[in-house]
Amino acid sequence: MLEGPVFDRLWGIPGAGYAGKMLSMAAKKFGLKCKIFMGAKDIKRQRPNVEAMRKNGAEIVPVTTGSQTLVDAVSECMRYWVSNCDTTHMCVGSTVGPNIFIKICAWSTAQISRELMKQVKEEFGKVPDKLKLINCVGGGSSAAGFWNEFLNTRAQFIGVEAGGPKKSKLHAAPLTNGSKIGILHGAAQYVIQDKEGQIGSTESISAGLDYPGISPLHCFLKDAKRARYTSASDEEALYAYQLVSKLENISPSLEPSHAFAEAIKLAPKLKSSEVIIVNSCGDSLKDKDIIKQKLGSYIR
Amino acid sequence: MKSKIALAFDNCKKEKRPALITYTVAGDNTKNNSLKILNKISKHADILELGFAHNTPIADGGQIQGSSHRALKNGIKLKDVFQIVKKFKKNNLKKPIILMGYFNLIFQNGENNFLKNCKSSGVDGLIIVDLPYPENKSFANKCKKKSINFIQLLSPTTSKERMKKIIKDSHDMVYYISMLSTTGGKLKVSPKKILENYNFIKRINPKKNYVIGFGITDKTISSLKSADGLVVGSLLCKTITNSLKMRQNPVTMLDKVVYNLKKKII
Ligand SMILES: Cc1ncc(COP(=O)(O)O)c(C=O)c1O
Numbered sequence: 001m002l003e004g005p006v007f008d009r010l011w012g013i014p015g016a017g018y019a020g021k022m023l024s025m026a027a028k029k030f031g032l033k034c035k036i037f038m039g040a041k042d043i044k045r046q047r048p049n050v051e052a053m054r055k056n057g058a059e060i061v062p063v064t065t066g067s068q069t070l071v072d073a074v075s076e077c078m079r080y081w082v083s084n085c086d087t088t089h090m091c092v093g094s095t096v097g098p099n100i101f102i103k104i105c106a107w108s109t110a111q112i113s114r115e116l117m118k119q120v121k122e123e124f125g126k127v128p129d130k131l132k133l134i135n136c137v138g139g140g141s142s143a144a145g146f147w148n149e150f151l152n153t154r155a156q157f158i159g160v161e162a163g164g165p166k167k168s169k170l171h172a173a174p175l176t177n178g179s180k181i182g183i184l185h186g187a188a189q190y191v192i193q194d195k196e197g198q199i200g201s202t203e204s205i206s207a208g209l210d211y212p213g214i215s216p217l218h219c220f221l222k223d224a225k226r227a228r229y230t231s232a233s234d235e236e237a238l239y240a241y242q243l244v245s246k247l248e249n250i251s252p253s254l255e256p257s258h259a260f261a262e263a264i265k266l267a268p269k270l271k272s273s274e275v276i277i278v279n280s281c282g283d284s285l286k287d288k289d290i291i292k293q294k295l296g297s298y299i300r
Numbered sequence: 301m302k303s304k305i306a307l308a309f310d311n312c313k314k315e316k317r318p319a320l321i322t323y324t325v326a327g328d329n330t331k332n333n334s335l336k337i338l339n340k341i342s343k344h345a346d347i348l349e350l351g352f353a354h355n356t357p358i359a360d361g362g363q364i365q366g367s368s369h370r371a372l373k374n375g376i377k378l379k380d381v382f383q384i385v386k387k388f389k390k391n392n393l394k395k396p397i398i399l400m401g402y403f404n405l406i407f408q409n410g411e412n413n414f415l416k417n418c419k420s421s422g423v424d425g426l427i428i429v430d431l432p433y434p435e436n437k438s439f440a441n442k443c444k445k446k447s448i449n450f451i452q453l454l455s456p457t458t459s460k461e462r463m464k465k466i467i468k469d470s471h472d473m474v475y476y477i478s479m480l481s482t483t484g485g486k487l488k489v490s491p492k493k494i495l496e497n498y499n500f501i502k503r504i505n506p507k508k509n510y511v512i513g514f515g516i517t518d519k520t521i522s523s524l525k526s527a528d529g530l531v532v533g534s535l536l537c538k539t540i541t542n543s544l545k546m547r548q549n550p551v552t553m554l555d556k557v558v559y560n561l562k563k564k565i566i
Contacts, residue, residue, distance in 0.1 A: 065365065066355070075358045079482045082359070085457065086480060183404040184356060186430060196377055197408035198355045 009033045009084070012091035013077040015042065015070040015138055016208035016255065017049025018282060019093025024056035034058040037077040039069040042207045049286045067201050070138075070211045074185050094139025095215035098186035102215060109145025112279070117149040120277075130274040131155040132266070135281070136258040137229070138162070138172070138208045140215035142281040147227070156228070158266075159218060160258045162204035163231035170203035172210050175222050175229035184213040190222075205234035205290060206254035208282070232261035238294055240264055241284065251300055253282030254290065304396040304424050305449050306472040308346045309509040309528055317566050318525050320344065321511055322558055323400065323533030325351040325367040326384050327376030329540055329550055334371075338388045340555040342395045344562040348388075349427065349531065352381045352401040359429045361484030363534035366541055378409055382421040389422035398425035398451065411439055415446050425449030427475060433466045444471060451475050454501060456489075467505050475531070476501060478514045484534035487515035491523035498527055518557070522564040532561055 010027050013036070014020035020036040027034030036053055040062045043050050050060055061080075066072040074097065081090040092101040095109075120127060133150060135143035137159040147157050161173035171177060174190040182191040184199060192200035192212035204210040221227035232240070240260035245251045252260060259278050267276060284291065288298040302310075312319040322345040326334050338348055353368035353376055360368070385397055399418065406414045406428065418426070426443060428436065433452060440450035452470040454463055455477040467474060476498060479489040494512060502510055512524055513531030524530055536554060543553040 071356065075356055078358045079361070083481045083485060180408070183402070183407060183430060185358065193404070193408070195408065197404040197406075198372070199404075 009035070009088040010091055011035045011037065011077055011080060011084075011088055012093055013037045013070070013073045014049070014093040014208075015073075015211065016206070016253070016282065016286060017042070017046045017053065018208070018286075019091070019141075020058070021049050021052050021056075023091050023093075024053040024058035027058065028056045035061055035080070037061045037063055037073045037080070039067070039073045040064045041068040042070065042073070042210075045290055046207050046286050047289055069202070069207065071184075071199065071202070071213075078185065094141040094211075095144050095217055096139040096185055096187065096189075096211070096213060102187070102217060105141050106144045106148070106215075106217060109141045110148035112142070112145040112281075113147060113149035116146065116277070124275070127153045127155060128275045129154060130271075132158055132274070132276045133279070134158045134160065134259045134263050134266075134276060135279045136160050136162075136206075136209060136255045137175075137214060137218060138206075138211050138255065139213070140218040142255075142279060144215065144217050146279045146281075151226070157221065157226065158262060159221075159227055159229040160262045161214070161229060161231040162202075162206055162209035162258060163233040163236070164203045165205075166233045166235050168203060170201060171231065172202040172204045172212065173229075173231040174212065174214050175218065176231040181219070182213075187213075187216050189213045189216045190219050205237060205294070206258065206287075208253075208255040209258065230262060232258040236261040238291075241291070242295070244280075245284065250280055251284040252280045253284050254287045255282050256280045303447065303449055303472050304394060305347060305398075306509070307394075308396050309472070312346055312529070315566070318527050319346040319509075319511065319529035320558070320562050320565060321347045321349060321398075321513075321529050321531040322536060323349040323351060323364075323513075323531060324536055324540075324554070325353055325364065325371050326381040327353065327371030327374050328367040328537070329370050329544060330374055331376065331380055331384065333551055335384050335387055336551045337554050338384070338397075339391070340551055341558040342388075342392050344555075344558045347396045347398060347529070349398045349400045349533070350381065350385065352376075352378060352399055352405060354402040354405060357402065357429075359482055361482040361534060363484040363537040363541070367537040370540075378405060378414075378417070382417045382423075385423055386421040393422075396424040397422065398427060398449070399423050400427040401429070403428050403431040406439075411442060415442060415448065418448055419446055423448060425451055425471075425473065427451045427453070429453075433462075433469065437469065440469065440471075449473055453477060456480060456497060463501060464504055467501075467508060470508060473509045473511060473529070474501075476510055476512050478512050478516070481514050483514060484537075485515055487517075487520050491520065494524065495526060502528075518561055518564065521561055525565045530565065532558075
């Protein structure tokens with residue numbers, strides 16, 4: 001029996017729309033109302049995911065303040081949630097926001113590494129001595145999930161942030177570029193900001209990585225030197241997307257293409273006994289409009 | 301020695317009315333005008349809250365977001381905010397001023413440096429929206445040592461246990477958020493219900509001064525006048541927006557609106 005307020009709504013925030021897509025499926029399954037907050041710019045550039053969410057019956061709320069991307073969507077979703085927390089749960093699509101939301105998200109994504117651990121043991125009989133796990137990081141949920149089971153092994157973790165366009169000063173890589181600690185969305189973290197403490201603007205070809213902050217989990221992993229962080233530019237990610245799509249039987253979205261870009265840089269320097277695993281955490285279909293615009297065509 | 305904030309409440313109690321507390325954003329619509337606004341409305345208001353704008357204001361609705369945006373577009377910096385307070389205090393030494401904003405600006409400025417600036421410009425209190433209890437304990441203590449009021453926030457979702465702890469650690473003034481909302485929301489709870497909650501809180505420690513804020517306008521203010529103090533913010537920010545739209549002087553418009561608010565609670 002339920003006592004107290006009845007929660008009949010889920011509200012969430014995805015960057016690229018994956019978390020929103022999953023949330024809309026969950027809402028449909030359990031008969032809950034679902035609202036997804038998305039930056040107006042991201043709604044345009046991630047159309048396929050937006051259509052999928054609508055099909056599942058979710059209402060998409062375009063956020064038109066600020067840069068019209070993830071950072072503004074998170075702010076707006078938090079505003080709605082404090083106004084409606086008696087009937088509504090907030091689901092944050094990455095390991096960002098106040099403490100508990102980070103834990104819920106990281107706990108959920110950790111399933112990836114439980115499966116990975118099983119596969120690694122099947123393939124190598126044990127965790128290889130020289131293993132690199134490469135993952136893109138926006139807010140950091142997918143990387144946190146990819147690495148979790150390997151924390152107590154000797155596996156190396158490499159997080160790849162969005163370096164933005166090659167010749168631009170804008171980026172979304174606070175760990176790589178030495179941003180200072182600040183407070184954003186209820187958590188202290190390394191965050192792109194000016195001297196006064198105003199949050200800085202970001203730019204990335206990848207909607208899912210286009211966020212000025214980064215999960216406190218990753219700030220800790222960086223400070224503890226347990227993980228290493230670097231960035232890939234828009235151009236490097238696009239190139240990696242093309243190369244991987246041509247050579248492999250997968251077609252990564254622009255987020256994991258950042259991780260593949262780092263793998264492409266690293267691989268020639270390694271011995272054949274070393275193992276690299278890249279998390280191809282998204283499919284390029286959602287990025288078809290951006291890819292078509294940048295490369296002239298999109299073939300899947 | 302009693303703080304200026306406590307004295308302001310004492311004074312209102314003598315006059316058997318709630319304190320009128322206004323909120324405007326420093327630098328809205330210009331640095332000069334925001335000082336002129338403070339000078340004007342201080343004739344009617346008992347305590348002045350002055351916002352220092354942040355570009356990611358997660359607790360604010362459209363009106364205050366708009367004011368913050370205008371202020372930031374004018375290039376407002378913390379040092380300008382302190383200048384405005386200093387200039388205001390030159391002619392209004394007794395009128396309490398409370399700065400309100402988000403913690404990152406203080407964090408980047410340096411807690412100690414920020415408090416030093418508060419002290420030298422004459423700031424009487426601080427409301428830091430995203431520095432909740434108990435994470436605010438160390439900073440609130442620093443404030444206390446400098447005789448600056450750190451104003452704690454309570455809301456309808458705060459449990460009784462938590463309220464007791466927060467009130468125990470509070471200074472002269474405690475802020476009760478009337479309803480589940482950002483700033484600028486429509487009052488969606490009846491004044492009767494708000495006052496019920498308010499009286500419940502007041503009984504925890506009747507010696508503290510409790511103010512109610514969020515959703516208070518010229519239409520709702522008189523129904524809440526049994527409180528120790530009432531905060532009006534979004535209505536004032538909206539007045540500036542409207543006066544700019546209609547090419548009227550925001551200073552005189554605000555003066556009228558605040559005068560009208562005061563009339564409704566005496
Ligand atoms: C496919 C994909 N990968 C990665 C991300 C980045 O999020 P996080 O850094 O939380 O893993 C997103 C975000 O939307 C995404 O859609």
